[in-house]
Amino acid sequence: xxxxxxxxxxxxxxxxQTPKENKGNIIAFFLIxxxxxxxxxxxxxxxxxxxxxxxxxxxxxxxxxxxxxxIAPYKFEKSYYLFFGVYGVVNTYVYFLAxxxxxxxxxxxxxxxPFVIGLVLFLGLLVLVNWLNVKALYxxxxxxxxxxxxxxxxxxxxxxxxxxxxxxxxxFVYSESAKMMIFIFLISxxxxxxxxxxxxxxxxxxxxxxxxxxxxVYPEFGLPMNERYIKSKKRKKRxx
Numbered sequence: 001x002x003x004x005x006x007x008x009x010x011x012x013x014x015x016x017q018t019p020k021e022n023k024g025n026i027i028a029f030f031l032i033x034x035x036x037x038x039x040x041x042x043x044x045x046x047x048x049x050x051x052x053x054x055x056x057x058x059x060x061x062x063x064x065x066x067x068x069x070x071i072a073p074y075k076f077e078k079s080y081y082l083f084f085g086v087y088g089v090v091n092t093y094v095y096f097l098a099x100x101x102x103x104x105x106x107x108x109x110x111x112x113x114p115f116v117i118g119l120v121l122f123l124g125l126l127v128l129v130n131w132l133n134v135k136a137l138y139x140x141x142x143x144x145x146x147x148x149x150x151x152x153x154x155x156x157x158x159x160x161x162x163x164x165x166x167x168x169x170x171x172f173v174y175s176e177s178a179k180m181m182i183f184i185f186l187i188s189x190x191x192x193x194x195x196x197x198x199x200x201x202x203x204x205x206x207x208x209x210x211x212x213x214x215x216x217v218y219p220e221f222g223l224p225m226n227e228r229y230i231k232s233k234k235r236k237k238r239x240x
Contacts, residue, residue: 026087075223077222078207085198096122137206
């Protein structure tokens with residue numbers, strides 16, 4: 001089967017970064033998005049042991065899992081997409097906890113209603129962006145974007161805009177502090193990006209389902225680095 005026989009929609013979804021780039025992503029995303037903008041607000045004064053415990057357990061488990069892709073990014077290339085999707089969920093969850101901390105420990109809201117509303121917004125954002133990812137794939141949006149074609153993607157911004165507006169309304173109801181609203185806005189905006197990262201869960205499923213196509217486009221996909229080097233040398237010999 002020739003590469004050209006793979007449909008354009010599938011090819012548009014099988015554009016992967018190198019394992020080395022995947023490794024770099026983990027370092028950058030963890031340091032900047034998870035630790036600096038996620039965990040620092042969690043551990044900042046006023047400190048909440050409850051919020052910290054809710055955040056630290058999935059973060060530590062994710063950090064342990066990340067070691068696989070720092071030590072052997074080539075060997076675990078396939079499962080990286082599962083990991084990256086879970087990372088998106090966890091990072092978005094940490095941001096959700098950060099907004100809850102602002103509401104309860106900075107603004108001073110009481111009761112369960114703000115938490116329930118925030119939880120619904122958080123879960124709704126994850127569900128909606130993953131649905132939009134699948135829609136973008138099967139409507140050919142990703143292919144058109146890769147071909148630099150003009151395409152109407154207003155619906156892609158709907159999930160993020162709705163989430164930010166929902167968080168701002170929730171903050172405004174309980175506080176008129178412009179400073180707190182800015183913090184909520186920034187964290188909510190970052191949540192949009194990390195939520196879209198969670199769509200990597202679907203990409204992992206897509207890779208498993210279409211492994212024959214993956215191997216056709218990337219013959220060395222999932223092989224340890226030393227085996228890739230050997231196969232690369234063999235291909236060069238054949239060409240000679």
